[in-house]
Amino acid sequence: MTNSISTDICIIGAGPVGLFAVFEAGLLKLRCHVVDALPQVGGQLSEIYPKKPIYDIPGFPDILAGDLVQNLMRQIEPFHPTFTLGERVERLAKLEDGTFQLFTTDGTEIFCKAIAIAGGLGSFEPRKPAVESLETYEGGRGVYYMVRDPETFRDRRIVIAGGGDSALDWTIFLADVAKEVTLVHRGTTFRGAADSAEKVQKLHEAGRARLVLSSNVTHVHGQDSLEAVTITANDGTAETLPVDAFIPLFGLTPKLGPIGDWGLELEDDAVKVNTLDYSTSVPGIFAIGDINTYPGKLKLILCGFHEAALMAQGAYKYMFPDKRYVLKYTTVNGVPTL
């Protein structure tokens, strides 16, 4: 069944700028729905450096990235935003009445009056190894870049590739689920959590998981679905292993993704905006934060916050062209609730 949501503004991207946009829109009593491809809010701050301090947020001499996200979530609570996480907006349609309909990867439909793209550097997508024909087996045919449901791999023969914490953690977890687990790592040592590396080594010694070091998965084989992979050692020797699933876990990297196909005017993979209100070349669609570009652009959270405030005003005027808007200060009026 299709999940259908109706809101005033759909914010694409749940990073700090997207979250603050909820606040600014909330002050204008606009409802927001936030969509992000990642399973949690916070964007880069949560995904890459939650424990790193940030020093250029006004009023905070230093604040951990993860704490800033938590604070932003607290700040927007009064506005009761709704979220669709772990789904990427694939497509949008502008309807006859000037409103929009968005479609996500998992079939969620969002109806909204305006769109604010706060997509940062784009959606975080799996970093794929350069193995020929890998894409042939994507989409449930044997190549998986993340483990959404471990049960997918129950009693199956799997090969995991990678040397980071994800590869180690899933090797440990799936050793109890899958029929056979092989971890292929290009190096000879793991610099992830020492405890995890030790557990994998013990599983290997106990015959419950196979560890293949100094090697790469270099080829994938099969007809309609994946049937085997070739593992090539650094010394050139190779073996072909029958498998049901191959899981390369090399982290995530940001890509502009489908936003690039929405008919917006772009410049160097960023969305061009009018700094009057951060509107894009398509009326009703705004872009704020690292995803946009304009003369003098600075990719700072601080600047994204400023852009969010102006965007909210612009979106309000787009939605209610006949209503007169009067700027109100929170110190005088407090924070309204929705």
Add this chain to the structure above:
Amino acid sequence: MTDEVRIYVEEAPGQRREVVAPTDMALSVMEVLKASGYDIQATCGGMALCGTCHVEVLAGPALDEPGDDELAMLESLPVMTQGSRLSCQIRITNRLDGLVVRLMPQGT
């Protein structure tokens, strides 16, 4: 002593572009490459956390050994060569004059 060094980016086999880098601004190679127009995401801003500034050192002066954080990140990437480094972790100093690097692909 000069206050700038020259590093070279191999854009294609045998085709190198010279980049002049100041030594008195505490910049990293990543920052200099980015400022020179190279398409480097450097998502994490230079904390050795994202691997999107991965370069291969092809020639030039000996560099300090990579630290644990840098090695950990490099080892988690799909491709790593003998010369692999995170450009955000290489500080521009006078010793870097003549360094030759190649930008590594970020995967498909």
